[in-house]
Amino acid sequence: MHQITGQPGSLPRRRFLQLSGLSGIGLLLGGCGSTLFAEKVGETFEPLNQRLEILLFKPQTPVPEFSPSAIEPDALLVNTFGETPRLNPATFRLIIDGEVNNPLTISMVELRQMPLTSMIIRHVCVEGWAAVVQWGGVRLPDLMRLVQPKNSARYVYFESADGYSESWDLASALHPQTLMAYQKNGQPLPVENGAPLRLASPIKLGYKQSKWVTRITLVNELMPSRGYWEDRGYDWYAGL
């Protein structure tokens, strides 16, 4: 047995001081000064965590999928930063350009003629919620084969009709489950979910999965703007 030396009379004040010291640290950390400090923390640890994320990421290994009964139709919440753009699918064109050998402009009709891939995956939002969703569409790697990225291409920018933008690492864009989707849960993609065409993937957080995508541009280096939420402090890699 170890020491059993009670001094019951002397406990309250010292304990009180210790507890108030601890809560003082909490107040300090929770105070407004910590926002600036938090950005420093992010700048310091994001590169380290990104290296770990890239290390864990298996570029060509599909993430296990779910059965149709696991689909949660009501769980997928709609997050949009601005207006919902109404695009006419008949005149819609997806542009793929930048560091590619064959820049491409492709219509919905042509996209629908390409092989349709369906997947039932978990869509995970940065806010913490998740939903099992079925997405159907064209695999982005299939589109990449058409445009033939140059060897120098390292990143992919996605431009949306509502002004939203995102950038991805090329390896994630070439993952077999990275889709340009036009179906959700077996139905044509609803406009609030990104019709006529959106990104869908099990390997990135929801904010990486742009809706209403109109242009895909391959680049060598990231531009000053790395994406809507990234420019507002969120992590860029955002891998799952």
Place this chain on the structure above:
Amino acid sequence: MTSTAKRARRQPAPKQATLAKIFHWLNIIGLLLMITSGLQIYNANPVFGGRGGWSFPDLFLLGGGLANGRHWHFAAMWLFSLNLLGLGIYIFTTQRWKQRFVSSGDLKALRVSQNQKRKTYSWHRLVYTAIIPILLLAVLSGIGMYKPAQFPWIVGMFGSWQALRIVHFITVPTVAVFTLVHSLLGLKVGGQRLLRSIFW
């Protein structure tokens, strides 16, 4: 020689290994950072109630917003989890787990002992031993939520995404209650001197 005589009558002050003190301090700091940044993340979409669910007041939050809360959480995770790993290596290489954590003798004392002091001591050891698997569970459920595509089996273990979130969150009230009970039991077992010995 009154001072020597006086010292001889008093029991020696409890002593803690320096490494034990370091692990204890780093665990407190790590948990404080993980909990406050974790509650910041929680508020973005409360586990209970979703959007519109009850959220935690600013006093308990760290980062000022989801993006910075995440930065803090994914920075402090290294301190918290590597400290736990270090503690694990330490208690197994030094065999401390045999002497310093709850034993069958403690469980027996809790059942049959008439000595209240002995029972309190066993409760103390049981409680601080029991928090370790809870902290490990927080790490496991955290990895499952951080990298569900790379570790789908972790999410599978918990059954559903919501169950995973609940288990991860439950760490917070558990640690809060633990801190209170652990402090009170420590005081009851060894008073101020025991308390001081683990900090300084």
